[in-house]
Amino acid sequence: MKDTLKLRFLPAKNLRAHPLRTLLVFLLAAAQAACVLSGLVLTHNIKQELTLSEKRLGADILLYPSAAMSKISADKLIMQGTASDVRKPRSQIDALYDCEGVAAVSCQVFLRDTTSPEARWIVGCDPETDFVIAPWLSGGGDKLPPGITVGSAVSANEGRVTLFCKSWPVAARLEKTGSPLDEEVFTDPQTFERLTKAAAEAGLEAYKNVDFEKSYSVALLRVEEEADPGNVTNWLNKHIRKVKAVCSDRALGSAAQSVRRQLRLAETAPALLWGALLLALVVAQTATVKERRRELYFWRVLGASRALVLKGMLAEAATVYSAGALCGVALSALVTGMLLSGKAGLSAMPLGALTAFAVTVLVGCSSTLIAVLRAGKAVKDRMLFGV
Numbered sequence: 001m002k003d004t005l006k007l008r009f010l011p012a013k014n015l016r017a018h019p020l021r022t023l024l025v026f027l028l029a030a031a032q033a034a035c036v037l038s039g040l041v042l043t044h045n046i047k048q049e050l051t052l053s054e055k056r057l058g059a060d061i062l063l064y065p066s067a068a069m070s071k072i073s074a075d076k077l078i079m080q081g082t083a084s085d086v087r088k089p090r091s092q093i094d095a096l097y098d099c100e101g102v103a104a105v106s107c108q109v110f111l112r113d114t115t116s117p118e119a120r121w122i123v124g125c126d127p128e129t130d131f132v133i134a135p136w137l138s139g140g141g142d143k144l145p146p147g148i149t150v151g152s153a154v155s156a157n158e159g160r161v162t163l164f165c166k167s168w169p170v171a172a173r174l175e176k177t178g179s180p181l182d183e184e185v186f187t188d189p190q191t192f193e194r195l196t197k198a199a200a201e202a203g204l205e206a207y208k209n210v211d212f213e214k215s216y217s218v219a220l221l222r223v224e225e226e227a228d229p230g231n232v233t234n235w236l237n238k239h240i241r242k243v244k245a246v247c248s249d250r251a252l253g254s255a256a257q258s259v260r261r262q263l264r265l266a267e268t269a270p271a272l273l274w275g276a277l278l279l280a281l282v283v284a285q286t287a288t289v290k291e292r293r294r295e296l297y298f299w300r301v302l303g304a305s306r307a308l309v310l311k312g313m314l315a316e317a318a319t320v321y322s323a324g325a326l327c328g329v330a331l332s333a334l335v336t337g338m339l340l341s342g343k344a345g346l347s348a349m350p351l352g353a354l355t356a357f358a359v360t361v362l363v364g365c366s367s368t369l370i371a372v373l374r375a376g377k378a379v380k381d382r383m384l385f386g387v
Helices: 010-017 019-056 090-098 189-201 229-239 250-290 293-301 306-339 344-385
Strands: 061-065 102-113 120-125 148-150 160-163 166-173 185-187 218-223 243-247
Touching: 019 306, 019 344, 061 090, 061 229, 090 102, 090 218, 090 229, 102 189, 120 189, 148 160, 185 189, 218 229, 229 243, 306 344
Parallel strands: 120 185, 148 166
Antiparallel strands: 061 218, 061 243, 102 120, 102 218, 148 185, 160 166
């Protein structure tokens, strides 16, 4: 009897003996795993896209020298910094760091190469503080690389660009922005210093003594999420002399707020999705085990221990849920990979696949355990009362 009740082959036999039930549980597990994986990967990708969109909106506030604002038309202002041939000592804006609500500051210094028929703006910016240019890097990237980065419309023959009568290697390129940035060149402080020397050698003496670390043409500010950009702008205009602070227009501010709301929604979506799917999994497994109370009663009457029956049920659940989860993960990975072909969101695929498989199997076995324990109690009561 003990050998018979080892139930070594019972899980597999039970699965084959009830093909419809096995198929339903298999399909349910596959659907759960596929939904979890696709939900994780797609949500991760949406969050990345929304984050990038928010970063590409540019600064919340531009801080220009007053002399520069007289040379820039209001309709040409962009929140990534509009070039002007004005440079002032950076010490003039030290007070902005005393302003509450300022989260980040990045300074730009502009030069204009007029040594060729096609005059071009050169923008000096610090990769360590920049938050408006790097989001436009072609191919992605967290910050501008050392050297020269060119806009999408700047021609670079054999990976080089001519500035101040000299040829310079191009380290990176921006994606098309549809703004004047497409025609500009961007440099780090070290390359900026070399460019000022080249400008002086080319006859542009005005740039000879320009020091990136001590000069600014525009300061780009990002305010804290809870701060009011309008209040920060008013404070800057009131407390800092010889500057003009310009706040992003209402449309841009509304767009930024909308993106931030969507980001919060994208962060909570996986939790809601998991909750709904896992609840459905638990309910379905409980209903399946409930239908098998007669089977449990039969094995207990034959003398099988509670632990032995529980082990057999768990082995059966682990087999069908593992097979279903693997199938669901494979199918979801294939479809999601086709939808997101070439996108950074695919980086979440390996971890998402492992998570989807583990969650599906773990919850399936856990719900089976709970359902079997409850059903076992009902069977025990039935045996005690002889019904």
